[in-house]
Amino acid sequence: MKYWIDTEFIAKPFTIDLVSVAVVAEDGREFYVESDQVDWSKASPWTLEHVRPQLAGGGMSLETMSYALMDFTHGDEHPVFWGYFPAWDWFALVGLFGGLEELPxxxxxxxxxxxxxxxxxxxxxxxxxxxxxxxxxxxxxxxxDAWTFLATLHPEGAPRRAHGRKHFGPLAAAPKGAPPEGVL
Ligand SMILES: [Mg+2]
Known part of the structure; x- marks a missing residue:
């Protein structure tokens, strides 16, 4: 199933403070949670003006958010995630679980x-x-909606999905500190 994601966050060099996560599923279900662990003292004036006033308030811990997201995708063995300029969103979402290797x-x-x-x-x-x-x-x-628009322009591109993991083959099995043969 496809999932369209977005997050709000406070980004500083080398840190990201997740504010909220939304996921819209291909079957119409919607997931939305907010964190109660945001350090608003780090937020920019722009974030305080444009993001914070739209929050529902309350919220939950990052750990609870991660379990809620796992529940939302439970039973789907082949999720496909889509975002718009999603580098930071994906980093923030993956961070809920600890890192790429800790993803469900x-x-x-x-x-x-x-x-x-x-x-x-x-x-x-x-x-x-x-x-x-x-x-x-x-x-x-x-x-x-943007995905749907592009899918009407290019239907054959719509079923694409991410397969596998970043590291595979000999690199995945390499002992720490020793690059595998043939890898510079
Ligand atoms: Mg957003």
């Missing part, structure tokens, strides 16, 4: 990028988002 076993290690697909197709204008931006659930729904 059936999760791919890669989130596919709406923008990259658009570039492959000549970078057409994507549909405008009419809901308030910078709310993770609104943004995740828009990501699904």
């Amino acid at each position: 076993f059936h999760y791919p290690q890669l989130c596919l990028d709406i923008k990259q697909w658009a570039i492959e197709l000549g970078d057409p204008s994507l549909p405008e988002q009419t809901s308030p931006l910078h709310h993770a659930l609104n943004d995740a729904r828009w990501t699904r």
